[in-house]
Amino acid sequence: MLKTNQKTNQTRLWDSLMDMAKIGPGIAGGNNRQTLTDDDKQARDLFGTWCKAAGMSVSVDAMGNMFARREGTDDTLPPVMMGSHLDTQPTGGKFDGVLGVLAGLEVIRTLNDMGIRTKHPIEVVNWTNEEGARFAPAMVSSGVFAGVMSPQEAYAIKDGEGKSFGDELARIGYKGELSVGGREIKAMFELHIEQGPILEAEGLDVGVVAHGQGLRWIEFTLTGFECHTGTTPMPVRRNALLGAARAVEFVNQVAFDFAPNAVATVGLLNVSPNSRNIVPGKVMFCVDIRNPSLEDLKDMETTVVEGIERIATEIGLECESEVVGAYDPVAFDKDCVDAVRRAADRLGYSHKDMVSGAGHDACHIAAIAPTAMIFCPCVGGVSHNEAEEISPEWAAAGADVLFHAVAETAGLVEG
Ligand code: HGY
Ligand code: MN
Ligand code: MN
Numbered sequence: 001m002l003k004t005n006q007k008t009n010q011t012r013l014w015d016s017l018m019d020m021a022k023i024g025p026g027i028a029g030g031n032n033r034q035t036l037t038d039d040d041k042q043a044r045d046l047f048g049t050w051c052k053a054a055g056m057s058v059s060v061d062a063m064g065n066m067f068a069r070r071e072g073t074d075d076t077l078p079p080v081m082m083g084s085h086l087d088t089q090p091t092g093g094k095f096d097g098v099l100g101v102l103a104g105l106e107v108i109r110t111l112n113d114m115g116i117r118t119k120h121p122i123e124v125v126n127w128t129n130e131e132g133a134r135f136a137p138a139m140v141s142s143g144v145f146a147g148v149m150s151p152q153e154a155y156a157i158k159d160g161e162g163k164s165f166g167d168e169l170a171r172i173g174y175k176g177e178l179s180v181g182g183r184e185i186k187a188m189f190e191l192h193i194e195q196g197p198i199l200e201a202e203g204l205d206v207g208v209v210a211h212g213q214g215l216r217w218i219e220f221t222l223t224g225f226e227c228h229t230g231t232t233p234m235p236v237r238r239n240a241l242l243g244a245a246r247a248v249e250f251v252n253q254v255a256f257d258f259a260p261n262a263v264a265t266v267g268l269l270n271v272s273p274n275s276r277n278i279v280p281g282k283v284m285f286c287v288d289i290r291n292p293s294l295e296d297l298k299d300m301e302t303t304v305v306e307g308i309e310r311i312a313t314e315i316g317l318e319c320e321s322e323v324v325g326a327y328d329p330v331a332f333d334k335d336c337v338d339a340v341r342r343a344a345d346r347l348g349y350s351h352k353d354m355v356s357g358a359g360h361d362a363c364h365i366a367a368i369a370p371t372a373m374i375f376c377p378c379v380g381g382v383s384h385n386e387a388e389e390i391s392p393e394w395a396a397a398g399a400d401v402l403f404h405a406v407a408e409t410a411g412l413v414e415g
């Protein structure tokens with residue numbers, strides 16, 4: 001068992017986070033390092049260089065997932081993974097995902113410093129396209145790894161400019177040879193910023209994440225009729241944007257109807273032809289609904305689809321919908337969650353059990369391997385905003401808990 005004073009190196013972790021943040025800077029102090037861009041490639045290259053300098057081998061699978069591996073004394077055993085993501089939102093912060101990947105590297109650097117060997121190999125994982133901002137859905141590559149969809153289906157996903165996931169992955173040189181998934185994993189731990197206000201407000205050091213809420217992303221296309229804004233009488237119009245506006249209000253109300261745990265948002269909306277003096281003929285928008293209860297999530301999905309179809313009918317619009325992202329609520333593995341809680345207690349860090357409001361790669365991996373998450377506080381709970389901020393102390397506490405939980409699960413080898 002590790003001792004209370006065996007901790008990671010706070011300064012080295014923070015320096016790595018700040019160096020990585022220089023790649024794909026945003027315009028307000030955060031990051032815009034979207035998946036499969038040249039900035040993503042640069043970040044991947046830097047991460048690979050750091051991992052090799054720490055004595056790890058680096059392999060890449062056919063979805064671009066990167067696996068940096070530190071051998072165990074019995075390398076035939078399944079690995080213990082520490083994973084998260086290096087891609088960011090277009091107006092993202094410096095820590096969402098990145099903390100989990102670089103804290104994993106910091107754990108390896110600390111094991112090296114202390115000359116500690118583990119029975120199981122350990123892998124630090126960078127999962128491709130966790131955010132789903134450029135290519136929907138979110139967490140697509142951990143999803144392929146978990147068998148949710150095939151690599152071919154993922155390769156066909158297109159971004160807003162019509163570029164395909166597969167082409168962009170090959171273009172940046174990260175369409176690896178390794179097949180995706182299908183191998184045994186001892187356990188996976190993901191350290192992530194909370195992206196909510198609870199830990200900071202309660203003055204707690206870490207979150208022991210025992211559950212994650214479920215999500216549905218439903219894309220709607222409302223089609224009416226383009227016509228002149230000056231000459232077309234109001235009663236004959238079929239205004240697609242009027243339908244979308246009513247839908248946005250309706251979706252917001254559904255979350256309150258399913259209070260207290262539901263959330264519902266329309267965050268992406270495209271108007272066509274988007275001209276000042278043309279009544280909009282077509283609007284595409286995406287509805288993001290989430291709930292920790294699978295029954296309520298399914299009821300929300302039905303309520304949203306039926307409600308927006310009704311709005312479309314009232315205005316004389318055609319309505320098409322497609323679920324473009326989905327995963328059910330998840331309960332993380334009890335033994336892994338206990339290992340996180342024991343680590344926090346041993347290190348003297350205050351903690352509480354939590355449900356994750358955001359989706360994470362761990363939510364998919366939990367379906368195929370024992371998995372748990374660790375949260376660190378973030379300032380004001382702000383995330384998916386360039387103002388996202390954490391403290392070096394919060395980052396280090398999370399990394400310490402990750403270090404102890406992973407070392408214990410991988411099996412310390414004395415001597
Ligand atoms: O959408 C999410 O919860 C995550 O940030 N991809
Ligand atoms: Mn994230
Ligand atoms: Mn995110």
